[in-house]
Amino acid sequence: MKPFLRQQLERFPVRLQELDFFLSQPDVVKDMERFRELTREHAEVSTINGVYQRFLQRERDLAQAREMMDDPEMADMAKEEIAGLDTELPQLEGELQGLLLPKDPDDVRNVFLEIRAGTGATSRRCSRATCCACTRAMPSARAGAARS
Numbered sequence: 142m143k144p145f146l147r148q149q150l151e152r153f154p155v156r157l158q159e160l161d162f163f164l165s166q167p168d169v170v171k172d173m174e175r176f177r178e179l180t181r182e183h184a185e186v187s188t189i190n191g192v193y194q195r196f197l198q199r200e201r202d203l204a205q206a207r208e209m210m211d212d213p214e215m216a217d218m219a220k221e222e223i224a225g226l227d228t229e230l231p232q233l234e235g236e237l238q239g240l241l242l243p244k245d246p247d248d249v250r251n252v253f254l255e256i257r258a259g260t261g262a263t264s265r266r267c268s269r270a271t272c273c274a275c276t277r278a279m280p281s282a283r284a285g286a287a288r289s
Contacts, residue, residue, distance in 0.1 A: 142196075142234055150237060153190040160186060181249070189240045196233040199226055 160183045163169055169176055203226040209219035 146234075146238070146241070149241060150189070150193045153186055153193060157183070157186050157190050185244075189237070192233060192237055192240060196230070196237060199230055199233060202226055203230065 160179055163179055164176070164183065169179060203223065206219045206222040206226065209215040210223075212219075
């Protein structure tokens with residue numbers, strides 16, 4: 142993992158403690174707008190921190206498995222564990238990079254989609270059921286897909 146990315150991720154446990162402290166204050170609970178903002182941030186930070194803690198645990202597991210390679214009786218088990226961890230760590234790193242992408246402020250808003258009958262050639266027409274099926278099948282833009 143790149144040092145800059147690790148440095149960014151190490152801030153999240155501290156921020157999570159700060160948010161826990163703020164959310165325990167009675168004056169924050171009285172201000173519903175501030176409370177809502179803090180709970181949303183807490184949810185985001187908790188998710189990122191959880192994945193990062195899992196990543197750190199897998200790194201420790203990998204170091205222990207490499208140490209077990211010195212023991213001839215444990216070498217086979219260590220090889221299996223190293224193989225599994227070597228595939229899992231890059232996946233977790235990719236997930237963390239995706240979680241650190243800037244969020245679109247409109248992601249929290251609801252969307253109203255109105256589907257009307259169209260005019261034109263029959264190839265341009267589609268039924269409401271087709272449009273609804275297409276919108277449900279669209280992947281989330283949050284996963285790093287290009288946004289329009």
